[in-house]
Amino acid sequence: MTADQSLADFDIAIIGGGAGGVLTAIHALRLADAGARIALIEPVARLAQGVAYATTHGEHLLNVPARRMSAYKDRPDDFVDFLVASEGEDARDAIAVAYAERRRYGDYLRDRLQLARSGSAAHFEVLQDRVTGIDGEEGSGRLRLQLESGTELRARGAVLAVGNNPKPLPARGAAGLPAGSVLEAWDFDAIKRIPAEAEICIAGSGLSMVDTVLSLAANDHRGRIHVLSRHALLPLPHTKHAVAGFEAETLLAMPLRQRMRALREAARDAERQGLPWQAVMETARPLVRELWCTLSYDEQRRFLRHVVRYWDVHRHRIAPQVHAQLETLQASGQLRLHRGRLQTVAREGTRIRVSVSMRDRRSLELDVDRIVNATGVEMRAQLMRNPLLSDLLGKGFARPGPHGIGIDTCAEGELVDAQGRNLPAIAVVGSLRIGRLWESIAVPELRGQAETAARRLLAHARE
Ligand SMILES: Cc1cc2nc3c(=O)[nH]c(=O)nc-3n(C[C@H](O)[C@H](O)[C@H](O)COP(=O)(O)OP(=O)(O)OC[C@H]3O[C@@H](n4cnc5c(N)ncnc54)[C@H](O)[C@@H]3O)c2cc1C
Structure with a gap:
């Protein structure tokens, strides 16, 4: 050219x-x-x-307190300053640790x-x-x-x-469903329009699922919410900021299995000192990139195959009040978490039949009014x-x-x-x-x- x-x-x-x-x-x-x-x-x-x-x-909400969201590394309070400008200087301390x-x-x-x-x-x-x-x-x-x-x-x-x-819904038959029956979790306005009595299946149990559930709850949703995921792990909550007194750098020289063991041990130590396990993740957070780069190619593969699901729920945490809301919905029985793999979706009269293969080779069939694709990014x-x-x-x-x-x-x-x-x-x-x-x-x-x-x-x- x-x-x-x-x-x-x-x-x-x-x-x-x-x-x-x-x-x-x-x-x-x-x-x-x-x-x-x-x-x-x-x-x-x-x-x-x-x-x-x-x-x-x-x-x-943001998944990170405002004091860690500045656009400038050398001006860490910049996002807090922006919020304070409209919410008032008296609120500064509360704003800095809140999830805006x-x-x-x-x-x-x-x-x-x-x-x-x-x-x-x-x-x-x-x-x-x-x-x-x-x-x-x-x-x-x-x-x-x-x-x-x-x-x-x-x-x-x-x-x-x-x-x-976003990834497409990983189910056979999705293309044959009537328009509007499968919604993307990131289509926030479409999620808001779901009728309050509708029974819903959300595919995926990560942060996009959380967004969907929060929107349903804000609309006083009354229908049942099924959450479907292969490992049935929900995001875990943040706690008040705390840093554990362990040398995260020592992890860098260890192979994967030993690192995971050391992290679990550090979490137990922290708890013995009255600190939450989250303090250990906070201590390791600045090193996550180096932790990845110092793994061999094969160990990175092992991480992706066996550890990533557990890592993600500990690393990508949600605001404590959001976590509490999920727990309340689960305890009331309105939100049900299923461990299984989505197989097919098909029209069944006016509803959608969702077929799921469970871990123990059983299958599960759910009849719902809407499916929400919250399977995350490709x-x-x-x-x-x-x-x-x-x-x-x-x-x-x-x-x-x-x-x-x-x-x-x-x-x-x-x-x-x-x-x-x-x-x-x-x-x-x-x-x-x-x-x-x-x-x-x-x-x-x-x-x-x-x-x-x-x-x-x-x-x-x-x-
Ligand atoms: C639901 C959700 C909540 C999150 N919460 C937080 C949080 O609390 N704190 C945090 O630190 N991070 C959070 N994240 C992480 C978040 O991904 C990043 O903070 C950030 O939004 C990523 O920005 P990005 O620009 O890389 O990608 P995107 O936000 O995906 O933006 C990419 C842009 O590129 C445009 N584009 C794509 N292709 C082209 C093209 N060919 N030509 C021109 N334009 C194109 C798209 O239109 C889009 O606007 C969250 C992520 C999600 C999904």
């Missing part, structure tokens, strides 16, 4: 305007000199939503983007569009980005911050149903990450092509780096990756 001087030309094109893309734009605007040109490309009109912060419903409404986080990122934009000498454009392909331009060293609208743009560097897509790059990723994989500009999850990147976040070469002009931010980093989805990781990508690509543009 040869140079076309008439195309809009940018130093950095940020692809995706969810939290990861907006954090990258905030840092790029902060770091850029006058004359730098930055574009943010996102098909959704409102920025900083993605899946997590698109909810407009107050019952959906998720929609407020989107408001925060949009506000900080606006501030960064007005304080920056750089040129900044938001394009409401979707990137469908990237090519290298002969001679100029620039990238050429193809957009869904049919236009193209040139850029010296690009940031892939495209997040993940981690395998080839199945993500994102045309841009298909394009990059198809052209050999990208390859799947280790274990086939996400896409491959080097330590600094540069994309790695099918031949194993780093592509310094393309940086990756967010969950696509899961195969290399494992811990690559929450805000503390995103803001660090965003800042590194912005700094590196601005330097790359000046070369």
